[in-house]
Amino acid sequence: MSTDTQDAAVDDAPSRAELATRVEQLEEQLAEARTESEDDTQKMSIIATKGTLDMAYPPLILASTAAAFGYEVTVFHTFWGLDILHEERSKHLKLSSVGNPNMPIPNALAALPGMDRMTTKMMAKRIDDNDTATIEELIETSLDMGVEFQACQMTIELMDYDEDDFYDGVTTGVGAATAIQDMAEADIQLLV
Amino acid sequence: MSAEFDITETLDVKGASCPMPVVKTKAAVDDLDAGAVLEVLATDSGSMSDIDGWAAGTSGVELLEQAEGDGVYKHYVRVTE
Numbered sequence: 001m002s003t004d005t006q007d008a009a010v011d012d013a014p015s016r017a018e019l020a021t022r023v024e025q026l027e028e029q030l031a032e033a034r035t036e037s038e039d040d041t042q043k044m045s046i047i048a049t050k051g052t053l054d055m056a057y058p059p060l061i062l063a064s065t066a067a068a069f070g071y072e073v074t075v076f077h078t079f080w081g082l083d084i085l086h087e088e089r090s091k092h093l094k095l096s097s098v099g100n101p102n103m104p105i106p107n108a109l110a111a112l113p114g115m116d117r118m119t120t121k122m123m124a125k126r127i128d129d130n131d132t133a134t135i136e137e138l139i140e141t142s143l144d145m146g147v148e149f150q151a152c153q154m155t156i157e158l159m160d161y162d163e164d165d166f167y168d169g170v171t172t173g174v175g176a177a178t179a180i181q182d183m184a185e186a187d188i189q190l191l192v
Numbered sequence: 193m194s195a196e197f198d199i200t201e202t203l204d205v206k207g208a209s210c211p212m213p214v215v216k217t218k219a220a221v222d223d224l225d226a227g228a229v230l231e232v233l234a235t236d237s238g239s240m241s242d243i244d245g246w247a248a249g250t251s252g253v254e255l256l257e258q259a260e261g262d263g264v265y266k267h268y269v270r271v272t273e
Contacts, residue, residue, distance in 0.1 A: 065211040068218035069250050131207045141215055 044071045045186035047179060051080030053093040053123055053135075059192045060084070060138035066188070067145035074186075075142075076179040078152035081192075082159060085151050085166045090135050095120045143169045150174045197256055197268065200228035206235045206264065213239040214246045217269065221253055224271045229256065232267040243267045 014022070044066045048059040059081075063073045083089040097103050097110035097119040105115065127134070133141070143149070150171045156163065163172045183189045203220045205213045213234045220230055232243065240258055247255035247269060256268040 061211045064215045065246075068211070068215045068246060130209060132209050133212055138211075141212075145215065145219065 042069075042071045042188075043182070043186040044073045044188040045179070045182040045190070046073070046075045047183075047189075047191045048075055048077045048081035048084060049079050050192060051083035051089075051093060053095045053120060055192065056084045056090070056093050056135050057138075059190070060135065060142060062190065063147045064138060064142040064145060067142060067147050071188075072146075073142075074148045074150060074182045076150045076152065076174070076182065078155050078179075082151055082155055082161065084135065085139070085149055085170050086161060087165060087167050089165075090139065090167075093120075093135060095123045139167055143167070150178065152176075152179075197229045197270065199231045199268070200224060202231040202233065204233045205239075206233055208234070209236045210238050210242065212236075214242050217243060217246070217267070218250070221269060221271055226271050226273050228271045230269045230271070232269065234265045234267070235263060237265065239265050239267065243269070 044063070046059045046063060048056075050056070059075055063075050066073050077085050083093060094116050097105055097115045098107055100110075103110060103119055105119065109115065110119075126132075139149070148171060149167070149169070151163075151166055151174070153173050153175055156172060166172065201220065201224065203216060205216050208216070213232065213236050217230065217232050220232075224230060232239075234243075236242075240260070244255060244258065247253050252271065252273040254270045254272050256270050257266075258268070259266045
């Protein structure tokens with residue numbers, strides 16, 4: 001092995017002083033990047049598409065909790081998810097007893113008339129017994145904490161709802177492009 | 193209880209379950225000035241992990257202490273900014 005090659009490699013390598021300067025530059029850039037990212041408020045974007053009692057909870061619980069963490073939160077409600085924001089319908093969200101293997105009722109019985117009403121009553125009683133917040137409480141609390149609830153305009157018309165049917169503070173007149181924009185800027189995106 | 197801090201205000205969320213203990217703690221903290229200490233009384237056992245996680249992930253607050261006794265979970269949160 002020739003010593004010439006090694007010497008050449010050493011000659012090409014940056015000096016200790018050059019390296020120190022470079023490290024200093026990188027540290028400065030890192031500090032700048034950190035400051036910039038700290039200034040930016042974190043964002044969460046949720047798309048709520050379901051309107052059953054059990055599926056109304058996750059987006060509302062996550063939205064209010066993220067707001068407590070200081071996140072800027074938008075929840076875009078579309079299709080059956082609109083019912084969560086519908087002042088009247090949100091108080092009567094139902095639980096399906098059919099196709100839900102967690103229900104203590106066989107599907108053949110669950111399909112009988114009145115069964116959804118029974119399972120919904122069971123769930124409502126549990127919610128009450130456990131002091132779990134109601135959908136209405138979660139919506140009011142989330143609105144107080146600055147969560148933006150958006151009702152998809154296309155589905156409002158599809159379902160034949162009126163803009164006045166929704167809770168005060170709900171944003172209407174928005175579509176998929178608004179949702180995409182929110183999702184693109186968000187740190188957390190969820191489809192429920 | 194620790195004598196290292198004075199309690200400025202007490203928030204009673206006994207009976208409330210997830211997410212209300214965290215959400216109401218945040219709302220109470222927003223009404224307090226820097227240096228204040230909020231005592232939170234909860235019966236939700238999940239509040240031990242939840243308020244710890246919330247305080248760690250939220251700027252402007254510091255979790256001083258957590259204690260449990262007689263089915264009540266106590267949390268002490270200092271407002272730092």
